[in-house]
Amino acid sequence: MSESQSVDRAQLSSQAEAMKPVLEKVYSQLRQFANDGDRDWYISLVYERRATASARANNKKTALDEDLNEGLVLRVYDGSTMYEEACDQMGESELLAKAERLAGRVMVNSVEGGDSLRPYSSPSWSDRLQAELDPEITSQIPQDVDSETWVNFGTRWGQGYWGSSAEILQHAQSVLSELSQRHDDLPDSSSAKGAQMLTSIVSSEVVEYLFVDESVKMAQTLTRDRVVAFALKDGQRGVVIKGGLGGLETTRLMESDYEEVFDNLQMVMDSEPLKPGRYKLLMHPAISGVFAHEAFGHTQEGDTWARGRSKAKMLFENKIKVGNEHSNILNNPAVFKNGNDDFAGWGSYYFDEEGWLAQSNYLVKDGVLQAPMTNLTSSLRLNVPRTANGKRESWTNAIYTRQTNTYFEEGDLTFDELLGKIDYGFLATVPYGGMEDPKGMGIQVGIQFLQEVQDGKLTGKVFKGPAGGSIQMTGYVPDYLNAIMGKTKIDAFENHQGEEEPTHPWNEAGGCGKYHKESVVAGCGGPYMLVDDVLLG
């Protein structure tokens, strides 16, 4: 299992390291409360330390915002309800008092005995290692691991990491400088010339988690970085976002990225209103990703199933087909190589916030729904397997079943082959949000603009929404999953260089809101995908 050769990885901070014995003590105290009353409680603790730095540069100002947020969540599950006490007071005596308060709350409110209880005990390391795990995970687990071993996971860095916040700001300034240069070089005929604002944002987030329960002690350090470059003109924008889990390599912009900012701005400036209707739609991976995320991403969240709010449960139980042979959607927190990028996908991690090791899961396979993603309580309520999808916005928020990286599985065509299948339709490259409808199976995917395709070629004409804003793709999810005409390989343009072939489709660095709040990071992506008869308006 253990790593044989030296790999540069993020290490746990001394502050997080110092919390390990504190967590062990608080865990013992809670365990004692349970043992004293012979109570069948599942107890766990999660410590979170989030250090963020965000640098912004534009033609009027530079700003560097730094923040440090840490908190501990004490958890007792009594077989029916998950009780939590969350706080940011990290002193040992304060935490022991919180443990006492939590135990008191559970004792007062807990339902004793009865057939309806769903007790839980955490699997041992030997059970956990039976699962098919990515080598990026197994290589960091010691050979003789047991319940007393602290297992530390750290993000792999290809090109090191920031030495200081000043370096983050310098990078933002350098991206702005490149952006300004490209803007100055635009021909006067370009509609993107004369942008009123050019802005770069570079953000770094170092998130550390410690997790303790009866069977495991784990720590992980995740470095998640992103760069955003955009240009604004007359209320329109061109934007490029790059990021992932890794080192400095995650925030490097290429020449083509800068060009894309102004190409996108120019296209939206030159666009005309779309005539609403049904068209063939070729989706860029960023759009097919939003489609995957909204279609059978949210619908396959276990807590939404358990609330009775998803139609997927009925479709799964009755084995009703929801798509054609191209309909393969995965959720995977273990994307440690993102498309052609040599770093991990934005929504990746080693274990979720309830201590479950990351693994890939099919949500839809060959058009048939698979078991849902779960957090602990939804897996127990539904009596389906655990998956590593227990996430929260921060320690102040509750655990829900959340998506990590959600994407369509790759096909076997090139981009040109897929484009050639279009007699008349559009190419969509820039997403503009999305929304799910888990019970009604509706879908909404926002698109900033559309490029016209005729007889397998881009015509150069660009369209925006009928009222001048974004375009909405709407409709019934199974209709669209049955209308997928084809998908590209991961490397749609066959331009991959290097020894290792890409293993997972590319996932964009995005975010996800759930139940109209609860914001978390989420990757979504896939190959280019062609769908017939898409309602656009």
Added chain:
Amino acid sequence: MWKVSELEARLESLVSRGEINEWKYSETEKLRKEFYLIQEKTGSEVQVGLDQDRMVNQSEVNVMITVPAGGDGKHGVGHRKLSLKLDLNSQLSQLVDSAKMSQEKQWSLPGVSKRAKVRPELCYKGLISNFDQTSEGILEDMNQAIASVDSGIFNSSEIFVTRTQGQSKTSTGFEKEINSSKIFSEVCFSYDRSHEESEEFLITEWNCHPEQFNYLQMCQDSALFAEKSLETVRPPSGEMSVLIHSDVIAEIMHDSLSHLRGESEYYQMPFLSEGSEFVKGFDGDAFEMSLDPGADYMLGSASFGRFGTAQQAYTLVKNNKVMGNINSPQFAQYTGREQTPYLGNLRIEAKGKPFEKLTASSDKVLEILQFSGLFTSPLDLTFSSEIRLARLYDNERGTVQYIKGGSLSGNLMSNLKGVMWSKEQSTAHIAEWSGSCKGYIGPKHAVLADVMISS
């Protein structure tokens, strides 16, 4: 562990040494109780179970400073949350270093108003006297409401009750006590016509006081609209009059404020200056739009701005003319304009019509009951969404049909031209991802003309 009382002395010491120009800090303690109710199925019977029960205690000290930097008309600015367990001096030293790198055009904290001009109530007293018991009481109210509904199937409900207390101070002598409450409630029922035909309808609300919620109405509406979602047809395509409710009015009208802010003028973003026509070619029901910071238990209310400027009611638009721009202390100094009130709930006043007149105002009127995801752009004031549930009033045929699906695409400045407002009034809060909420006070409904529907 250092004490907050030491912080002010250290900040003043940094001022006297010329290392920082000005400062502001706030110290808050936030208590939040969260209840997650879920359906417990025993055979065909559905009970209400408690899935999660959470208590959150969060203490924060946030500091903002400005520092000398460069001398070319710029200063540095830094914001940071301080940790009580880390050394205070080294955290302040890091903040000063970081502020030196964040450069913007210089501005000064404004003078402090001597007294408040409005004094809204911002905290439900029961949450100060007994937080735990009051929170449990709110949960009980929801449980009773759920039990009172005899149609539909209960799916889930969430209740979050938050109390924030603390104080803030500035180097200019402004001191303020913080006392506020915020309550989130959602409920979702579904309706099964058969094993395969089922729909749900989620209703969410943010408020400040428990009496602002009508849990029974929320539960009944959720159950009713879940059932009606099974009786829908797709909307007709084309331009149509669309009747929107206060939550959507709040969202799209708040977007228009960005075009009135001095910040947009400074950054050369779309901007409407004082004296401009608000909507070109306007021939709708006249309305007045203002900021109202003084309404009790509204989440957009505030007696003072962040740095001690007393806030008051402020007219922005009247008779379709921009009466005033919103110039916060910083951007007023940048643009050389007079500082104005800049906080408050968005208030719209208009001579409204009865609801029945609104639904009969065109051959076809589409009443939006819920959008799937309303995406708006404050930059170009466009908006679009899938239609989750709507009612189509076909006045030629004399029919009312429920609608689901298709999308709506609009532009506020075009669709507001022929606006009609309802006589019935309402309030609404809209939550932002940052955690703050915006308030709206005004007509409960509005009709926008010629909105494009795609189906």
